[in-house]
Amino acid sequence: xxxxxxxxPTASNRPQGAQRALEERGDMPPAADHRTSMAGSLRDAATAxxxxxxxxxxxxxxxxxxxxxxxxxxxxxxxxxxAVAIVxxxxxxxxxxxxxTARPLTQRMGGAISAQGRAFPNLGKWLGRALFAFAVIxxxxxxxxxxxxxxxxxxxxxxxxxxxxxxxxxxxxxxxxGLLDLGYVxxxxxGAYSFALLAQHFEFIGFWTALPLAxxxxxxxxxxxxxxxxxxxxxxxxxxxxxxxxxxxxxxLNWYEFTGGPxxxxxxxxxxxxxxxxxxxxxxxxxxxxxxxxxxxxFIYLYYIIFILAIITNLVTLRLRKMPVGRAWEALRxxxxxxxxLGINTTNTKLTAxxxxxxxxxxxxxxxxxxxxxxSPESFTFLESAIILAIVVLGGLGSQIGVVISxxxxxxxxxxxxxxxxxxxxxxxxxxxxxxxxxxxGIAMVLIMVWKPRGxxxxxxxxxxxxxxxxxxxxxxxxxxxx
Amino acid sequence: xxxxxxLLSVRKVETYYGKIVALRGVDVDVYPGExxxxxxxxxxxxxxxxxxxxxxxxxxxxxxxxxxxxxxxxPTHEIMRKGIAQSPEGRRxxxxxxxxxxxxxxxxxxxxxxxxxxxxxxxxLFPRLKERSSQRGGTLSGGEQQMLxxxxxxxxxxxxxxxxxxxxxxxxxxxxxxxxxxxxxNRTDGLTVFLVEQNAFHxxxxxxxxxxxxxxxxxxxxxxAELLKREEVRAAYLEGGRH
Numbered sequence: 229x230x231x232x233x234x235x236x237p238t239a240s241n242r243p244q245g246a247q248r249a250l251e252e253r254g255d256m257p258p259a260a261d262h263r264t265s266m267a268g269s270l271r272d273a274a275t276a277x278x279x280x281x282x283x284x285x286x287x288x289x290x291x292x293x294x295x296x297x298x299x300x301x302x303x304x305x306x307x308x309x310x311a312v313a314i315v316x317x318x319x320x321x322x323x324x325x326x327x328x329t330a331r332p333l334t335q336r337m338g339g340a341i342s343a344q345g346r347a348f349p350n351l352g353k354w355l356g357r358a359l360f361a362f363a364v365i366x367x368x369x370x371x372x373x374x375x376x377x378x379x380x381x382x383x384x385x386x387x388x389x390x391x392x393x394x395x396x397x398x399x400x401x402x403x404x405x406g407l408l409d410l411g412y413v414x415x416x417x418x419g420a421y422s423f424a425l426l427a428q429h430f431e432f433i434g435f436w437t438a439l440p441l442a443x444x445x446x447x448x449x450x451x452x453x454x455x456x457x458x459x460x461x462x463x464x465x466x467x468x469x470x471x472x473x474x475x476x477x478x479x480x481l482n483w484y485e486f487t488g489g490p491x492x493x494x495x496x497x498x499x500x501x502x503x504x505x506x507x508x509x510x511x512x513x514x515x516x517x518x519x520x521x522x523x524x525x526x527f528i529y530l531y532y533i534i535f536i537l538a539i540i541t542n543l544v545t546l547r548l549r550k551m552p553v554g555r556a557w558e559a560l561r562x563x564x565x566x567x568x569x570l571g572i573n574t575t576n577t578k579l580t581a582x583x584x585x586x587x588x589x590x591x592x593x594x595x596x597x598x599x600x601x602x603x604s605p606e607s608f609t610f611l612e613s614a615i616i617l618a619i620v621v622l623g624g625l626g627s628q629i630g631v632v633i634s635x636x637x638x639x640x641x642x643x644x645x646x647x648x649x650x651x652x653x654x655x656x657x658x659x660x661x662x663x664x665x666x667x668x669x670g671i672a673m674v675l676i677m678v679w680k681p682r683g684x685x686x687x688x689x690x691x692x693x694x695x696x697x698x699x700x701x702x703x704x705x706x707x708x709x710x711x
Numbered sequence: 712x713x714x715x716x717x718l719l720s721v722r723k724v725e726t727y728y729g730k731i732v733a734l735r736g737v738d739v740d741v742y743p744g745e746x747x748x749x750x751x752x753x754x755x756x757x758x759x760x761x762x763x764x765x766x767x768x769x770x771x772x773x774x775x776x777x778x779x780x781x782x783x784x785x786p787t788h789e790i791m792r793k794g795i796a797q798s799p800e801g802r803r804x805x806x807x808x809x810x811x812x813x814x815x816x817x818x819x820x821x822x823x824x825x826x827x828x829x830x831x832x833x834x835x836l837f838p839r840l841k842e843r844s845s846q847r848g849g850t851l852s853g854g855e856q857q858m859l860x861x862x863x864x865x866x867x868x869x870x871x872x873x874x875x876x877x878x879x880x881x882x883x884x885x886x887x888x889x890x891x892x893x894x895x896x897n898r899t900d901g902l903t904v905f906l907v908e909q910n911a912f913h914x915x916x917x918x919x920x921x922x923x924x925x926x927x928x929x930x931x932x933x934x935x936a937e938l939l940k941r942e943e944v945r946a947a948y949l950e951g952g953r954h
Binding site: 552555556558559562563565566567568569570571572573574688690691692693694 | 765767787788789790791792796797799803804805806807808809811812815816817819820841844845847863864867
């Protein structure tokens with residue numbers, strides 16, 4: 229640590245550049261330091277701006293259009309100038325406030341974030357309870373306070389809840405067992421297609437009969453995937469699971485006679501409430517309970533289905549963590565050789581993690597199918613796997629509440645972009661904020677990884693404590709202990 | 712002691728890493744209630760023998776008998792369920808799990824009713840671990856981690872404890888403490904211990920019998936006191952190496 233630098237508790241959270249700058253500065257007196265000087269910052273920013281000019285010259289500055297007589301060139305010097313100016317300004321600000329200052333801004337912000345965690349040690353617990361309570365009353369909250377728009381909000385809540393469930397399912401595999409799975413969407417697809425195909429071929433199968441079957445089939449595929457990859461770890465495992473996810477999708481796409489190929493499967497039945505369908509008129513849900521029919525009932529019902537499914541996922545995970553198999557998953561993540569030396573069958577441990585994670589993915593998949601009423605391979609691309617994995621990683625590997633927070637932020641955040649109408653008044657009528665969602669996604673991820681490299685919730689709750697009560701002698705109490 | 716059946720018997724075991732030979736026909740016997748040590752220089756094959764007993768890698772020739780049963784081709788996790796416990800080289804505790812959780816992992820194959828009693832015994836042997844019970848394994852000092860590794864192995868109620876270099880990288884005082892515990896376990900519980908060590912002086916003083924390994928061969932064996940007196944042992948492993 230450089231001399232004279234205040235040792236912040238988050239020294240390890242600082243970005244690489246700041247670290248390096250600090251170390252280099254350690255050798256020389258601050259006054260003679262050219263690295264913190266304004267001239268240095270300007271020079272650096274100018275270099276960056278020049279690079280943008282060179283790179284952007286052909287990409288931004290010159291544009292070729294097809295014209296009647298061949299190609300015409302249009303020059304867009306204004307656009308290039310704006311790009312150069314933005315990079316120059318941003319780089320200069322970064323230099324002044326982050327890279328070349330004795331007290332980088334990121335350090336203070338990182339410090340503030342982790343100080344918050346220390347000040348409220350039970351923050352996670354209370355936040356979890358508050359979110360749970362809100363989730364229970366959520367549909368009524370929206371119908372009451374946002375009449376007219378409740379359908380949109382409940383739909384969004386269903387979507388977020390689906391991702392929370394997927395995140396929790398994947399958390400078993402990635403967060404607890406430490407097996408990097410890039411093809412989780414395959415199990416989601418298996419669940420969805422299981423239900424869709426079963427419902428298509430057998431009249432009597434509804435959502436509730438298909439749900440356990442879909443889960444079982446997905447678990448079965450989890451084991452199928454598990455077997456060949458048992459010996460792999462880390463990067464190699466990630467590659468194989470990635471390939472597996474793609475294989476499932478490509479099979480679904482090309483096996484036209486069975487899956488309908490790119491046309492997908494439509495007309496998937498909606499879930500019933502103990503046999504009552506959510507339809508207008510005689511025998512429907514509303515008719516049975518003697519309340520006026522409203523479209524929203526079905527959405528509220530769907531919301532509660534996914535809510536309960538997600539809560540089951542969470543409870544099962546929390547319970548298993550305290551049982552030998554869950555502890556073995558975590559031990560496996562920590563040290564596989566040590567696990568074997570303790571007599572743990574690593575093969576079975578990995579397979580249970582894969583199978584269970586896949587099963588929950590399958591449940592979520594069949595819910596997805598029934599909600600949409602239509603599925604096609606397009607819904608199960610690698611991007612879905614990446615989003616689910618990002619939710620788990622950003623939330624903090626192994627953290628259940630972290631998954632909730634990052635699902636709300638990521639999925640809710642994308643939806644929020646659609647509603648930012650005022651932005652088009654600033655950037656012109658053609659500005660479509662959703663087109664920038666991947667950019668914002670990326671920036672958010674980079675920022676979180678800079679400040680919280682182990683995810684939003686990086687602390688791990690121990691599953692066991694020594695039950696013995698501490699006996700404290702009278703002399704110690706007199707000294708102020710044991711209160 | 713030799714009239715009894717050995718608890719662990721390694722017979723003419725050869726182990727290879729690919730084409731490279733690591734053990735060239737090793738014979739070692741460990742009788743019930745004994746502390747047996749295996750000493751040797753770096754790369755002699757001590758740890759390889761330890762790992763071969765555990766079945767990873769498996770021996771390509773020869774036989775390993777545990778309690779009269781051939782375990783040469785048994786998978787590792789099944790060997791470790793037969794009453795053998797190992798404190799592996801480099802300790803290999805679970806760093807993000809607490810001390811308690813580490814100990815629970817050690818006890819995962821034992822009936823739950825033994826847990827509380829075993830835990831009490833462990834905390835008597837290693838009072839330091841009790842103080843640290845809710846701390847994460849990775850935050851312990853080297854000596855505490857070694858204690859935890861041994862304690863974790865003991866939680867599986869073994870008949871035979873395999874220790875791979877428990878003194879590695881530890882201060883002499885801690886090494887002494889750990890060796891005291893091993894002696895205590897052997898004396899009061901009758902635990903059989905097979906100890907692989909580079910710290911020849913302490914190991915031979917502790918052990919009933921010892922083997923010296925050079926280049927994948929056992930070159931000498933005898934009681935600990937005998938080996939300590941041998942000129943070759945002194946020259947190779949003790950002079951200048953004593954703590």
